[in-house]
Amino acid sequence: MKQESSNIRLSPEQALKKLQHYCAYSERCHQDVVNKLFELGVWKKEHDAIIAALIEESYLNEERFAKAFAGGHFRQKKWGRNKIKATLQQKQVSPYCIKAAMKEIDAAAYEQTLNELLQQKWNSLKGERNRFVKMKKTAVFLIQRGYEPELFQPLLHTIQ
Template identity: 35%
Template sequence: MEPAKKIKYDKRTGLVKAESYCAYQERSQQEVRSKLYDWGLWPNEVEEVISELIGNNFLNEERFARAYVSGKFSIKHWGKIKIKQGLKLKKITDKMISVALNTIDYDDYLETILKTAEKKLPFIKESDPYKRKYKLVTYLMGKGFESDLIIEVLKSNNLP
């Protein structure tokens, strides 16, 4: 059986497809760049298409970063550490990452840590209070929350 033929697009078709790809949801430049290479465009064509997408406001790194932060925090309940790692993987600049992370309200952030902890607690089957607390803190750190904030939230709410 022959391998599936890879479709190769010209620059114009690549631009049209990239516009609809970006219109569907916010994308990072890196995601679009990878997609354009997948479609067989040459490096100079890829950069021209990227420039055109930015010029026509189909591609906007800050808008992408803000949307990413908003979604991962409010829907997935991720902490800032995990969100930051995700943005770094998408090749977003540190400056843009900190601008986007600053859109998270501090009180909402602490409230999310608390709610996530309260939701997880009943599922931790451990009688030793120290091990129980350790498991809870480890879980919350895995969600990307900062250990000092976790400890502060647990202590101020009398959780294990």
């Protein structure tokens, strides 16, 4: 159950304190913080000052967030670059930060993960006898995961 009710507004100082804890717990992007400010019932005119204070105190750093997000989602969830990039864009992260985040993904590890996912999906389709149907299902799976077709298409044609 939430402590604040929607009629009670927090003072900027109270909101800053809450957001310091919120940002210290996990890396956040600016959009997450703005959403939290609305959730806490903070007046829109006070948002900029609170966000500026969080940035000055190093609680909020969009580039650090983007790098942590990209690295974590690649390693933990095995997301491809396209899905990571699209999610960061959806969170309104700047193109500069997205570019920096993409550099966090090691090319060799990316290729290895792509190969592993392709092999796992291919092997999970044992009951499917039609090679082209297996290729299509595997391709759709990899695209949904955010991998680039130009990287996995050549592998699909050589897989047994």
